[in-house]
Amino acid sequence: MPKKLYTEIYEALKKEIETNVYPPKTSLPREEDLSKRFDVTRNTVRRALKQLQEEGLVYAVKGRGVVVLEPVRSNQVVFSANNSEGFQGLRSFPQNKFIQELDTDVLNFKEIIVDEKIANLTSFNINDKAFYLERLRLFDGKGLAIDHSYFRSDALKGFSREDAQGSVYKYIRDNELFKVAAQRSISSVVSANQRDSEVLELGDLNCVGSLTKFVYTDIGSLFEYTETRYVPNNFAMLGFQYY
Amino acid sequence: MPKKLYTEIYEALKKEIETNVYPPKTSLPREEDLSKRFDVTRNTVRRALKQLQEEGLVYAVKGRGVVVLEPVRSNQVVFSANNSEGFQGLRSFPQNKFIQELDTDVLNFKEIIVDEKIANLTSFNINDKAFYLERLRLFDGKGLAIDHSYFRSDALKGFSREDAQGSVYKYIRDNELFKVAAQRSISSVVSANQRDSEVLELGDLNCVGSLTKFVYTDIGSLFEYTETRYVPNNFAMLGFQYY
DNA sequence: TATAATACCATGTTTAAACATGTTATAACA
DNA sequence: TGTTATAACATGTTTAAACATGGTATTATA
Incomplete structure (x- = not known):
């Protein structure tokens, strides 16, 4: 072609x-x-x-x-969470080297019914069925990020805990379920909570970075909500815009 | 027209x-x-x-x-630092209301010669002259963000401490110096340093958000480097992309 | 010599039309 | 009935050309 x-x-x-x-x-x-x-x-x-x-x-x-335009001579930069693969292809900060040892620990996997609270959080509709996933991301064996995800069930026919171990997007591609169209994201810095301290290698740090993604399908419906909470001093995000 | x-x-x-x-x-x-x-x-x-x-x-x-596409029903969202005005037009988090009481305290103002260390940081050339500005951003009287800025001197003819009090971009527009073309940014979360604790209302928090901007002129040269360091739990950034 | 008019240059906007390619529904076929 | 052609549909790519508008340098003018 x-x-x-x-x-x-x-x-x-x-x-x-x-x-x-x-x-x-x-x-x-x-x-x-x-x-x-x-x-x-x-x-x-x-x-x-x-x-x-x-x-x-x-x-x-x-x-x-x-x-x-003059390039930015940055020797510390880093990664973009801006791909549909989530954490795949991510770079560490500040060493700016590719992370090879990326492992995923599925801490939680269950199918739930969306209630008002979750609907408010995820923009899903009440009474929809959804998969809830809690996945710890290990970089060189250290837990540096945790993903809290909701996937609309009807979009993930036959999805199992084993599939969750791998890439959800690989599963979608392999089964030709639909195409990923777009995503919105909200990035912020927030105080660490109980769960963060439990699973992340925070040390003394009492804050985490938070990246919330809303992912859309082909036909315009939201099918994934994921909040990634990550340990400071390890990641960065790149942006660009013109006027 | x-x-x-x-x-x-x-x-x-x-x-x-x-x-x-x-x-x-x-x-x-x-x-x-x-x-x-x-x-x-x-x-x-x-x-x-x-x-x-x-x-x-x-x-x-x-x-x-x-x-x-289905809209994201977010009741907590927030701001985009994505405008050439820096903090103008910013929204607070999580109340999602416009910040009216935005004041700027110019903590530092001086003209410097770019040495190797600063060149490395800013992507400016060694021996260039530049203005260094440290500006504390007050929201409702509270110091929630601090800007460390370098502006290439040759781009800001006649710039003074008084001008720094207001918007640098207003100064550029008013004096028709040049047009702002584009900016790159790097967003991350880092440990708070000595200076952060001194000037920001961090309370117990020991991290800050960091947003570094590289701003370009009309003719392709970098003229501003600004790192904004901000208190957690107050700001958020929006993103969108499609595939 | 400073200023204003002018011509030229480069990107921006819009029209018009043909063909390519992915999607979906319909019809034909086994 | 299930599969396969096929047609109809909707967006994607490319060409071609005219005119608009902002920027710059030149020239004429006071």
């Missing part, structure tokens, strides 16, 4: 930016020239440029051009 | 989603019909739809349609 044109152009330009063909603070060739070079329309070039801009590599100014 | 067409369509559809003309989990009319209704091309409709999708209101599936 041939790649999409705008993806090819995006990747080509990205590589050239990273290899300093277009150094920071300089302008990319104008759209007209790029469209000649890649033998596509200006529209298609613009689409590739937009992707670069969304990723934070360049910034376009009307009437002036597309400038390459 | 007439509004952009795609913005009008975006706003119209957004309003209709919010007023339940198109309830969650249902589909929007197909692009063809929308283009007839608004009397624009399908392209223009698609642009509006893309904006709705980027904002997390809808999700498009090829071959099926554009579904409205």
Whole structure:
């Protein structure tokens, strides 16, 4: 299958930016020239440029051009919890090395009926059935994060405790249940609670980071609510936006 | 000045989603019909739809349609530090009310020469001149956040301590120095340090949230580095993404 | 020489249309 | 009846072109 044109152009330009063909603070060739070079329309070039801009590599100014943004020279950074795999592919902080030894301990697994309290928390409907999962995330054997998850039952036909041990998303893919569409998240810092102290390696620390995810399916319904509570000094999240 | 067409369509559809003309989990009319209704091309409709999708209101599936995503019924949420104004427009947590009493105490103001250590921290170049600012953010009189900022001097001609009291961005706008293009951010939770305990109302808490921003100008250069360190249990950040 | 008018340059917006590809419902077939 | 073609449907990709608008440098003007 041939790649999409705008993806090819995006990747080509990205590589050239990273290899300093277009150094920071300089302008990319104008759209007209790029469209000649890649033998596509200006529209298609613009689409590739937009992707670069969304990723934070360049910034376009009307009437002036597309400038390459200076990279942030961060030696401590880190991870993005921004993938549907949850903690897979996560990096430690501040060592900035990939975590290989990621293990999951399923501390709790049960099917429940959504009551008012849980409905309020998860945005699920009262009387829906849902799986409740408590999973401890071990990094190099240390419990550094704990996930409290609710999955709507009707979306996870035949789901079992064994499946919970692995990746829930792998289960969804393997069984072709549906596609994950989008997620909202809320990130904050809160006081540690009883449970946190029990299961996480907090030491003296009396706070945890909290990342709450609301995950949507293909057809617009919420199917996962997960609050990840993590030990400070170990994780970070990256963001980017333009105006 | 007439509004952009795609913005009008975006706003119209957004309003209709919010007023339940198109309830969650249902589909929007197909692009063809929308283009007839608004009397624009399908392209223009698609642009509006893309904006709705980027904002997390809808999700498009090829071959099926554009579904409205269920909203998250969160009663505790909160703020986005995601604006160029820094703390302006921020909401408290968990009360979710607008903070009116936001005051700024300029604890430190000086012009410095960037040495290796600061260069490493800020991504500025060694020997650049920069303003260093330490600003305590008071919410209803309580010191809940502290900003440690470096601004490249050459970008802030004539900047003074008095200007620091107000919004730096207001200063930039008023003096038409440049436009803010983009920002990267790193969010984490870390142990509180000496200075945090001195100036923030931490009580027993021994951690703080840390939000580090790298802000870029129009022409692609980094001009601001700010680390905001904030008291737990007071703030939250919203995120959204789709796949 | 400073300022204003102007021309040019580069990105932004919109139209129009063709074709590609994934999804779903219908009809044909075994 | 269950499976398989097939058609209809809806979004995705790409081309082509015109015009709008902000930015910059040049030129004319006072």
